[in-house]
Amino acid sequence: MEKGKDKVGTFHFVTESYLLDFRGRISIPVIGTYLLHAASIHAAERGFGFNDMNDRHTTWVLSRLAIEMDSYPGISEQITLYTWVEEVTRLFTHRCFALAGGDGKTFGYARSIWAAIDVETRRPAPLDIEGLSAYIADRPCPIEKPGKIAPVENRTAGEPYRVRYSDLDINGHLNSIKYMEHLLDLFDLELVRQKDIHRFEIAYLAEGRYGMPLTLHAEETSPGTYTMAICHEERAICRAAVTWR
């Protein structure tokens, strides 16, 4: 391995008051930013970060993400986040995460699937399987892999939304974290107050662009589990599944 880096990356965070939600805990979108932060630095330090990909006219896109939490960090809690590559295929890398507390307890785990795309054509680009595989770590991630999410495009909930400047990422598309925020905003605040998200899973299907009118959809498909979608012109640009308990 280049640079003598460990396969598993370790990152430290302390939750801060201004990032907590109204229940005084970190939210799924904030956990998402922690995961992106760790993934981004872990990859860059091993020679396959955003800048390295850009040199090859490619960029990483997050394809699927599942976060499963047993408990949530509150205010001023120390979090140790571990991240590692579990598998590399021709078009996807599977990256795992574990979120631990200062006392060694585990808050939860996450799994993500990333693709490389050509920056011009926006088409999938084959990965350097051999190079990336040097970083595969044999560490368990005891949560279910992200899978297929049923369509719920026929159910409408929430007000339509139009993609704004603050939604845009460096590629000029709806930012991965903003999809999460818009989806979670569909839930009734009483539900958010009384229950916890045990599992949040999202599949990114197409890129949201500035000014694009979006519709937001949700259906309780089994008790406590909601299947969701964000659509543009009746086609899903993302699907999600959220289990509360």
Place this chain on the structure above:
Amino acid sequence: MEKGKDKVGTFHFVTESYLLDFRGRISIPVIGTYLLHAASIHAAERGFGFNDMNDRHTTWVLSRLAIEMDSYPGISEQITLYTWVEEVTRLFTHRCFALAGGDGKTFGYARSIWAAIDVETRRPAPLDIEGLSAYIADRPCPIEKPGKIAPVENRTAGEPYRVRYSDLDINGHLNSIKYMEHLLDLFDLELVRQKDIHRFEIAYLAEGRYGMPLTLHAEETSPGTYTMAICHEERAICRAAVTWR
């Protein structure tokens, strides 16, 4: 001083791709989160952080903020952020910031004014002037102080907005950073593409609550300078002034 801490706090950031806007630079709201991060830790390390205030049944609220940028950090840039207390009065502390680059150049400065409020009554609480004054640093902050912003409530721009879950902070109110995002979303994307915000100033006047319907207002009051407001039932909950160049 307790804990032998320097009066000026020094914080290091590296800009990351997933936090950049579509121009590949950090945005005013992201700079805002850096400032809140530094303010929060600087205060906590000196015994007047969120938790210390909470022990006294008070909390800090950001009253005014001005950010003035000469240039913006791009991707993978190192930022050193300095913060210090400039002045303490009976009801307000004035906190300053300087944002410097890895090579010592200055990106910009910021000034903030904070009040303490009682967590129950939401009324201003007097500050411990003597205790806080021990941390006053005599360091220049060469930008104009935040001042009075003219009302523009009669001008409407943008779609009305209703406060959502993702907008809420730990106090259950519209988060300071989200006000910025909603205001900047009013600007035409062409303006954002072609010009830079030289100065962004905001005055927080009242707390936005969940479900509250808001109207957003903007007027170009002199060439390149926009006076803005967010209102609830025709009363401004915040005013802002943005100068582009």
